[in-house]
Amino acid sequence: MKRTQILVKEEQHDYLVQQAAVNNISISEVIRRLIDKRITETIATQSRGGIDMAESAAEGPAEYTNHDEVLYR
DSSP, X not given: OOOOOOOXXXXXXXXXXXXXXXXXXXXXXXXXXXXXXXXXXXHHXXXXXXXXXXXXXXXXXXXXXXXXXXXXX
């Protein structure tokens, strides 16, 4: 692990303290879990975005099956 130091707003600190107490973990562990959750969500969103793009590329208007008629009207 790497050591780091951050400054947080008072309400952020209050939230971290509260979450640490409720879950019986350190504030550092609360922060690590929040970061891990965000990383997982970001990766899932990016992966889903690629799938959506691929699906839309595979689809197309029905008129593409008659592309000669569309191109040479």
